[in-house]
Amino acid sequence: MTFFGKLWSLLTGTWTYFWAILTAFPFLGFPLAYFSIFAWKRDRRLAGRWAINITNFLLIRAVAVGYSVIWPEAVSVWWWITGFFVTAIALLGFIQVKWKGKLSLLKASFSVWRLSFLLFGLVYVVLYTTGIVKTMGNV
Template identity: 45%
Template sequence: MGILANVWGIFTTIPFAGFVLVYLIVYAVKSDRRRALSWSINITNIFLIHAILVLHAHNWPEAWSAWWGILLLFAGLAGLLAFLQMRLRGSVSIRKIGFSTWRLSFLILSVAYVFLFSAGLWKTMQSV
């Protein structure tokens, strides 16, 4: 169990290492770049969510949990995509909205991770 905890800790600290590792493994097994990229994004998104929760709790221990922000992000993206899909196509596909929300959240969470990591470094350097 200690090895799994260490691996999870590494991927929480550096979630993009998980992206590279998953991409290489899936590409080696399936020889399909598109599927490898899709799997990498999906798995890294899970690591990013956990990393953001940890970084937010470390940077601002008295603040509300970052879960609320992540839930609002997903709900807001899904609502926006549903609105756009209804306006453009006249119907709503829950499956497409779910996939699009998950993929767009990867980009947004990546930016949030970089911001929180930088803020943590800045805060640590200020206290030294």
């Protein structure tokens, strides 16, 4: 194998392990994103918003992987995630129309995205605990 082949193999392996660690422990993405963006932009609020958004993506990925590992024969988790977002945006949009008389899908979507951080954080902890209990039951 050539030097560049070995270098490419090392880089792809490192990248794969990095993503595996962030999938197993998505909350590690928060300080990584926060400090990277803060070092780049020198804005704490912007860094905090971006860190929450990136961690939310990592949480969704971790929940999807955890669900498929614990229940491999079940319905795809992406249907559940899509259904959650569509239903939550529709509910918040309905509440907006009732209270304010007009609909802002952008505000409803951002609100659901922020709330999903809390929901997927809770689901991640539940799935992580369920996976540990299920694995210990097989031992």
